[in-house]
Amino acid sequence: MTEQLTAPESAPEPLAETAPEPAAPPGDGRRRRRVLRAIARWTAAVIVCGGAGVGTAAALTSMERTDVPGLATESDGRWAYPRLSLPPLPEGSPRPYTLGNEGQVHHADPRRLLLPAPAGATVDAKADGRLTTSGDAVLAFFDKEARPGLEQTLADSTLRHVTTRSWTMPDGTRSTVHLLRFGSVAYAEAFKDELIASDDGDATPEILPAGVQSAKLDGYADDIDVADTMVYGYHEPEPYGPEQTRWAYIQAGDTLALVVHTRKGEALQVPFQQTVTLQNQLLG
Template sequence: MTDSIAPAENPPSPAENPALAAAPALGRGSSAPATGIVLEDGPAPAAPADVWAAPGLAHGPFGPTETDEQRLRRIRRRRRTLVRRGAAALVLLIAGTASAYAVTAPDRTDIPGLATPKDGRYTFPVLALPPLPSGKPAPGAPGAELRHEADLRRLVLPAPEEAIGPAGGGSASHTAPPSATASAPGTAAASTAAAPAGPAPAQWAVCEDLAAELAEAQTLKSDLMANACRAGVVREWTAKDGTKTRIRLLRFGSREEASNVSNSLWLTSELKGVGKLELEKDAKGLPTTIGVGAQLRHNGDEKTGKPDTTRAGYLLAGDVLGLIVMTNPAGVPQPAFHQVVLLQSDLLA
């Protein structure tokens, strides 16, 4: 016979059994081990409120998560930040490019703070060598003597932009005699050829005109006759600062003949009405042109403060002899003088 426990007809109420009132409500099928009483289904208790949760955030297994609206706002803020940064970078790039163009486009002399102070140097046109007669070598060509076969008038340095006086020099009567041009090889061919584009040529001049500028003119005249000067040219101009420049070139039949007259000219270098000229000490640092000998002289005195009212440059380039004289009662600027000597030397090299 098996023992069984029949359910009570009238189960005790919580008031009658205090244990039932203290026991928590269990769901269907749950049992209380202490009493073995099965309870009916009941509403689940509400979860305690999370006081630390941010409003509008849902809680996931790893903490709070964003809502769709918050995520969209965050994406928009990030996009606006990227757009602002990109716009700022673009503005900086445009400003930098504009600044670089503003500095490199104009001439250096037009930019405040970068302009080179005026020191007396001139602005010359673009220099170009004249064409050579057909079949004649260039001066200083390999295996050739330093002879100048081109038109001698176009080997003279042109007048600068600062010139306000005559740029050709000489007069219509100062033309080379027919014998002088005919005896110089290639001279007639060069003079009859079509005139090249560029500055106007210098004027022909009589060789003895150079001797007229010296205090001992007779000595140089004798040397010019003995060494058969073939042709002479001259160009003169006056700059805005009052500096007068005169350039003379004489062509001979050979380098030896030009050298003989050059030695005489350098020894008797006293100009008429100027007095003795001293060698320029500062000319030691002046760059020299290969194949061209130069001697620079002046009449200033640093000890007494006397300005250089006259500066003279004596050139020898193969068969051509040159004399550059610059005068100014207020003083001839040394940079301008050195500039003229260098450029004229380059044309003869």
């Protein structure tokens, strides 16, 4: 608890008396009052101008460069996500990669670990932080022939819950983030290994999304520096039909995240990489 400030016990000493000023000559009082009023007006003007200048400087220094007219830079395609922070933990619970948490368990509310939608997004009301014990929404993403095997793997892996958020951006990009939390790190990694062959040096996908014929590994994953996590990013190479899919897996302790962007024509890399990076940081 911070220490409160209290008033001093002793009163301040009275100001020393000064000798009275000599009386002003007759007729000089009005002239002195006019001078004092003029000085007061100029002082007030200086204070107002100075305050406005200080306020403007403070506002400019507190704003982002893109918020200042004349200093805005051309957008590089990133989305305007809200300011993010790690969610609170239950009392006495450690972070997933700290001493005393050998199981790398995420104790925070999984809905608070899920990336929020960016500005301008139309959020799917049925998948806005939805928490369920079923993996059906995740299975629907994959090729139909692979679903029975994946469903059995989920049934055998003590899946605790799946948390999902989906939204659509004005440019038509459809985004979905699933967080799958398992009973242990081993089960999370086992399900990841069902999806990709991460032991062959290039993390080739073993199972593709529905409607996707081939996949290419994204190189940006190596640039996402979040300790104790792994990112495997992919995109659908040309020719990919009327729309393109980008997806990534984030292995983070007992949790595996699946991030998907789909867009007619081309799913842009910059916002996808941004989405993956931010979700990874929340899980780290």
